[in-house]
Amino acid sequence: SETTTTSSTGTGTTTITPEQTGSSISETTTTSSTDTGTTTTTPEQTGSTISETTTTSSTGTGTTTMTPEQTGSTISETTTTSSTGIGTTTITPEQTGSTISETTTTSSAGTGTTTITPEQTGTTISETTTTSSAGTGTTTITPEQTGTTIAETTTTSSTGTGTTTMTPEQTGSTISETTTTSST
Known part of the structure; x- marks a missing residue:
C-alpha cells in the first residue's frame, strides 16, 4: 500500500x-x-x-x-522530452559500465509505449499505457521472465484521488496504491 x-x-x-x-x-x-x-x-x-x-x-x-544505500555508489538518470512527445531516459546503475535505456513515445491517441533495455544483454521490458478520456489508464508490463505479466490499472477521479491496483507476478497477490492530492 x-x-x-x-x-x-x-x-x-x-x-x-x-x-x-x-x-x-x-x-x-x-x-x-x-x-x-x-x-x-x-x-x-x-x-x-x-x-x-x-x-x-x-x-x-x-x-x-x-x-x-551502498556507500559511494551513484545512480544517475537523465530524461529528455522533445516537443514530439518522445522522451528518452538513460539510467547508469551502480554496476560500472552498464546502462539502462528507457524510451517513451506518447501518441495523440493517449497511448504510450515504454521499452526498457535492462542491464542483462538481450532482455527487454515493454510497458504499454493507454489512458482514456474517462480518466482510467491501464498499464501492462511484460517483464524479463517469459510469460509473466504485471498489470496496473489507474483511475483518477475529479476529486483528485487516484487508485492504482498492481497485480504482480505472483499469482493471487495484489499491491494497492492510493494517491490523494488535495487543493490544500
Missing part, C-alpha cells in the same frame, strides 16, 4: 507498506519554485537512506541523481 499526501507548500509524504509485515518505506518530496525537487527515501533497512535530487530545466531536460 502506498499513501501520498501533497500539501500546498509543495511537500508530499509517501508511506509505502511493502509486503513484509511491519516494515515501512517513507518517502518525502519537496519541490521548490526553482524546479528542483529532493526526495529522501528511508527504506526497510534501519539507518539507511536513499536520496534523489531532480532538476528540470526549461529545455525539457531533467537530471536525477540517486545515492543508494
